[in-house]
Amino acid sequence: MPVNLPADIKGLTDEEVLLSREKSGSNTRAVSGKEGPWRLLLNLFKEPMVVLLFAASALYLVSGETGDAIFLASAIVLVSAISLYQDTRSRNALEKLEAYTQPSSRVVRNGQLIEIPADQLVVGDYLVAEEGTLVAADGLIRYAHDFTVNESILTGESLPVAKDTTQPAVFQGTTVVSGLAIAEVTAIGARTELGRIGESLQNIREEKTPLETQVGSFVRKMVILGAIVFALVWAVHFVRSGQLLDSLLKALTLAMSILPEEIPVAFTSFMALGAWRLMRMGIVVRQMKTVETLGSASIICTDKTGTLTENRMQLARLYTPAKGQIVTLDQAGADESGLIRTAMWASEPLPFDPMEIALHRAYGERTQADERPDWKLVHEYPLGGRPPMMTHVFQQSDGQRIIAAKGAPEAMLAVSDLSETEKKEVLAALQEMSAEGFRVLGVGESTFSGDAYPERQQDLPFRFLGLVGFYDPPKANIPDVLHAFYDAGISVKIITGDNALTTRAIARQVGFRGWEHGLSGDELMQLSDNELKEKALTTSVFTRMFPDAKLRVVNALKASQQVVAMTGDGVNDGPALKAAHIGIAMGKKGTEIARQAASLILLEDDLARMVDAVAMGRRIYTNLKKAIRYIISIHIPIILTVSLPLFLGWKFPDIFSPVHIIFLELIMGPTCSIVYENEPLERNAMQEPPRPFSETFFRGNELILSIIQGILISVSTLGAYQYGLIHDFGEAETRTLVFIVLIAANVFLTLVNRSFYYSFITTLGYKNRLVPLVLGITILLTVLLLTVPPLARFFGFILPDVSLAAGGIAAGFVSVVWLEGWKAFRRLRG
Incomplete structure (x- = not known):
């Protein structure tokens, strides 16, 4: 299809692009706050667990127990390696996301x-900026038609600013409101106006999400509790023994057991x-906050064209x-050919x-002689009005004009x-x-002489030509797809600019629930806020919608405590996409403004x-809850097993030392942050209703169940x-028996907590290769600690006989397996 580019604009050649990039660099800005490996390593030494390990290692060294000091120092390296590995995985994932969200221009x-x-723009490029896009670099306009931009990101002024060759400067980050322009790029990256103020933008901190706040x-609270218990244990032990270093070690041991750094x-x-x-x-x-919101989505508002339909528009009927x-x-x-010709002139010269x-x-x-290169767009009325229409004015060198318009049939008839x-x-x-x-669409044409065009396109005298x-x-x-949403308890609503009859016909064909009843944008705007709250919940089809109407629907649904997902692709969808809890833009047909708002x-x-x-x-939400409930359940027996013998004055008050605690921490870390993260979606997850967005992550009944799990393991x-x-x-x-019980309970707890609905036998069929790997390593390391004499001596263990080991494993199993009865009750009741 020929492109109606100005004849004098050819753009850079490939060789000129390379020379410009070599001279002026790339269209990227250095991002502050990105931490290198050394900065990440330094941050590790601010972590409470690492600080405690350093303190314990130093105390062992001072007290002459070199072996324990070396072990804890090695543990610091291992803990740091695990943390760096997890951090690197997270950062690599985010960097790949950044690459995907890179806008295009x-x-x-080479004349094309x-x-x-x-980010591949260079100084000297000819950038095409059109309605619905973001300007990707600073430049000077060489060609424009009714071009306006929103410069609020730089000036704070929200009204559109008209730009042309007499006011040619355009700036990176501004939004094209209407029209089209071709600008020669004059500055890129950090040298743009936006780049100069980039540092202040980067220093703006994002507000934490509710889940992030609850976890933090x-x-x-656990850190404060750890500090209080540390002081209390040190004081009690010091009063009893009078030994400063030993008292500090006992206190550090308990502080490590309390701290939930995982x-x-x-x-x-x-x-x-x-x-x-x-x-x-x-x-x-x-x-990133969207990840935790997804599981709460209760309503999805979808466009029709390109979302429910193929977006393979074919001209099929003419009237x-x-x-x-x-x-x-x-x-x-001949009449229909004229209709097609006028409709084409009413379209953008560079159609999107x-x-x-x-x-x-x-x-x-259909044409034998293509006229498009002979006509120049001299005036444009962008899509506007309710319902909308648009008008283009083309002119030849001899002064002849074509004034063509198209839009909603009701708008053209009016x-x-x-x-x-x-x-x-x-x-x-x-x-x-x-x-x-x-x-x-309706199509019309007009005539007008002179250059003082009416302010409104509706004031031109139009002759109606027909319908396409x-x-x-x-x-x-x-x-x-619709059935999957309905099964998951999610309501679906169509919000479209199309008319009611077309929308209902498509909705009926795809089995859309509620297609029979709808509401138009104009009808919607007549309703009060309270009336709209009720109507928005009960109505499924919204037609002839415009930006303000879409935004009102989204806000009304949010006011009814619904978690709203909204799909969109156009400039007019921007406000609603921004307002929705989950704004969803289309990657192929979506405008850059829609993608930036989503x-x-x-x-x-x-x-x-x-x-x-x-x-x-x-x-993600379910697995994170499994991980945190696991952490709570396994920390309780560690805390109680370390503290109660000390506080109650039992025969062996130092049953666990820091080396035992850090070994248990090294086992628990991968379990919660690697094993549970890799768990698949449970079978019933998409048949459950969405969780309320206001739901507290640490719900009372779930927290109590985890505490009961921890207490019963402690009893064992x-x-x-x-x-x-x-x-x-x-x-x-005694230490060996207690350790076997705790390790066995940890293994069975990992398996049992893989689901709080299905039995652990069912979950053994889940595809998660990390479960046997991590549990296998745990069991192997435990066997080595008990059977290899140097390791056993270091940890203060003995080689247990078969009956003792079996009894410890059985005790660990019984302390956890009771949950299967509770899950069976849930299944029967469900």
Whole structure:
């Protein structure tokens, strides 16, 4: 298809691009706050657990216990390596996301219009900026038509600013509101106006999400508790023994057992890796907080064109008042050819919209002499009005003009010269075409002399030429997608600018619930806020919607405590996408403004990916809860097993030392942050209703259940302790038995907590290769500690006989397996 570029704009050649890049660099800015390996390593030594390990290691060294000091120093290296590994995984995932969210730009190079990533722009490029895009570099306008930009990011002024060759400066980061311009790039990257103020923008801290706040609050409380217990244990032990260093070691041991440093690591890992998994599925996460919101989505508001339909617009039906009948493209005569020609002139010279592309294609196929290179766009009325229309004025060098308009049929009829009888005939044809599912536009032409164009396009005198109908078939997978949403308890609403008849026809074809009843944008705006809250919940089809109406629907649903996901692709969708809890932009047909306003981007414009995204959101949230409940449950027996013998004055008060605690921490870390993160979606997850967004992460009943798990494991470990005392076991034998019980309980707890609904036997069939790997390593290391003499001596263990080991394993199993009865009760009740 020929592109109507100005003849004097050829753009840079490939060689000139390379020279410019070598001279001026790339269109990127250095981002502050990105931490290198040394900075990450330095941050590790601010972590409470690492500080405690350093302190314990130093105390052992001072007290002459070199072996323990070396072990704890080695543990510091191991803990740091695990933390760096997790951090690197998270950062790599985020860097890949950044690459995917890189905006693209259209430029003229070698005389051709091409699309490139915005970071490949160079000084001297000719950048094409059109409605719905972000300006990707600073430049000077060389060609423009009714071009306006929003410069609020730089000036704070929200009103559009008109730009042309007399006011030529455009700036990176500004938004094109209307029209089209070609600008020569003069500055890129850090040298742009936006780049100069980039540091202040980067220093703006994002507000923490509710889940992040809850997790942070919980960890802070545990740290404070650890500090209090540390002081208390040190004081008690020092008063009893009078030994300063030994008292500090005992206090540090208990502080280590209390500190839940795995929780923030697990939270960060789950969110970053969840976003990375979504990216691999074709869903780009632009805002990390969206990952935790996905599982709460209760309503999805979707566009029709390109979302429910294929977005393969084909010109299929034509109607002219002169002929008075609807015809196919093959039946088109001279009147219909004129209709196609005018509709093409009413489209953008560089078409982006699928319908405009179809009109250009149809014109090109039917004309013998292409007129497009001979005419110049001299004036443009962008899409506007309710319902909307748009008008273009083209002119030849001899002064001849073409004034062509297209838009909603109702808009064109309102400004046309037809009689009431003729309007009724057109409306009847419109109803017939719409009822068959065609997307219909009205087309008109006008005449005007002089250059003082009316301010409003509706003030021009129009002659109505006819209707053009496009067919965009429903996507084959949409019925299955809708059923998946309905099964998951998620309501679906259509919000479209199309008319009611066309929308209902498509909705009926795909099995959309509630297609029979709808509400138009104008009707919606007449409702009060309270009336709209009720209507928004009960209405499923919203037609002839405009930006303010879309925004009101989203806000009304949010006011009803719904978690709203909203799909969109155009400039007019920006406010609603920004307002929704989950704004979803289309990666292919979406404008840059829509993509920047959204929190998710569907790379393939496929709504089925949103089913996957919701499932992933539920999976991440559920698995994070499993991890944190595991951490709570396993920390309680460690805390009680270390503290109670000391406080109660039992025979062996130092049953566990820092080396035992750090060994247990090294086992628990990978379990919570690696094993549970890799757990698959549970079978019933997409048949459950969405969780309320206001739901507290640490719900009372769940927290109580985790505490009960921890207490019962503690009963087993302390019961084993007392069993050893009753049977006159020595300290090493008692410690060995207690350790076996705790390790066995940890292994079984990992398996049992993989689901709080299905039995652990069922979950053994889940595909997670890390479960046998991590548990196998845990068991192997435990066997080595008990059977290899040097290791056993170092940890204060003995080689247990078979009956003692079996008894410890059985005690650990019994302390955890009771949960299976509770899960069976849930299944029976469910």
